[in-house]
Amino acid sequence: xxxxxxxxxxxxxxxxxxxxxxxxxxxxxxxxxxxxxxxxxxxxxxxxxxxxxxxxxxxxxxxxxxxxxxxxxxxxxxxxxxxxxxxxxxxxxxxxxxxxxxxxxxxxxxxxxxxxxxxxxxxxxxxxxxxxxxxxxxxxxxxxxxxxxxxxxxxxxxxxxxxxxxxxxxxxxxxxxxxxxxxxxxxxxxxxxxxxxxxxxxxxxxxxxxxxxxxxxxxxxxxxxxxxxxxxxxxxxxxxxxxxxxxxxxxxxxxxxxxx
Numbered sequence: 001x002x003x004x005x006x007x008x009x010x011x012x013x014x015x016x017x018x019x020x021x022x023x024x025x026x027x028x029x030x031x032x033x034x035x036x037x038x039x040x041x042x043x044x045x046x047x048x049x050x051x052x053x054x055x056x057x058x059x060x061x062x063x064x065x066x067x068x069x070x071x072x073x074x075x076x077x078x079x080x081x082x083x084x085x086x087x088x089x090x091x092x093x094x095x096x097x098x099x100x101x102x103x104x105x106x107x108x109x110x111x112x113x114x115x116x117x118x119x120x121x122x123x124x125x126x127x128x129x130x131x132x133x134x135x136x137x138x139x140x141x142x143x144x145x146x147x148x149x150x151x152x153x154x155x156x157x158x159x160x161x162x163x164x165x166x167x168x169x170x171x172x173x174x175x176x177x178x179x180x181x182x183x184x185x186x187x188x189x190x191x192x193x194x195x196x197x198x199x200x201x202x203x204x205x206x207x208x209x210x211x212x213x214x215x216x217x218x219x220x221x222x223x224x225x226x227x228x229x230x231x232x233x234x235x236x237x238x239x240x241x242x243x244x245x246x247x248x249x250x251x252x253x254x255x256x257x258x259x260x
Contacts, residue, residue, distance in 0.1 A: 010034060010096060012044050019046035023196035025205060028055065033100045033187050036244035040252045041098045048245065052192040053202050054237035056209040059227035061187040062162040063104045063140040064169065066155045071137050076159050076178030079138075083114035090116045093127035093139040098257070101127070103248060104140035104161065104185040106255040111182050131155065142187055143168055143226040161185050167223065188230060190237055206234050 006014030011034045018029035029052065039048050046052075065076075071090075073079040083090055094102035097120040105118055119136050121127040124145045131139045132154055139146070140161075147168045149155040157172040161183055165174060175183040191209060193202060210231045212218060219229045232240070251257075
């Protein structure tokens with residue numbers, strides 16, 4: 001396996017290369033939830049569904065809503081009440097415009113009817129630094145960026161997206177436990193092949209990836225990086241992407257989002 005990192009364009013450059021590659025099973029795309037988001041907020045040089053054959057998911061990272069300690073809210077309901085009493089005064093950071101941390105904040109706004117202003121950053125590191133300094137009030141972050149700061153008391157974790165609590169933050173409830181259902185924004189990592197790749201090749205690749213993910217040593221390694229292993233068939237992965245495209249389309253329209 002040769003890794004060819006093609007950064008830039010919020011993943012569109014590397015994704016477009018795979019979309020135009022020969023569908024022989026030798027060129028694959030490893031990408032994230034951004035694949036389900038970008039076409040809703042900007043014009044992409046590919047169709048996220050029509051130009052790809054889903055192969056397999058690898059794992060997911062839930063998002064943790066972390067607050068600066070100065071914010072006077074210690075539960076989800078207290079934060080909602082605070083935001084309603086101070087419309088457009090609170091701010092949330094994101095690691096990029098149109099990314100999953102941005103979407104999590106906009107879904108929170110949509111579900112609760114509050115208006116918390118979005119402040120975009122170029123990566124989770126700069127967002128975390130400004131949150132620690134109190135320049136923004138909150139951040140929907142993947143765990144790896146913030147667990148140490150929560151454990152040291154420099155940040156407080158309010159809730160986690162998804163169905164289960166994080167092993168690294170067992171005292172932090174899920175949003176559903178905090179009384180807010182429907183906030184299930186997550187960062188998944190998955191593999192696609194170019195459209196037109198034979199189903200025999202796709203199924204073979206999917207089976208090999210699933211067997212690799214089922215290894216206890218690999219699950220332990222991924223969990224140490226803040227992932228939860230996610231094994232799926234090509235059809236299950238494709239259905240998830242199509243469902244997310246519809247969800248994020250609604251969020252983008254509600255928030256009037258656009259990236260040039």
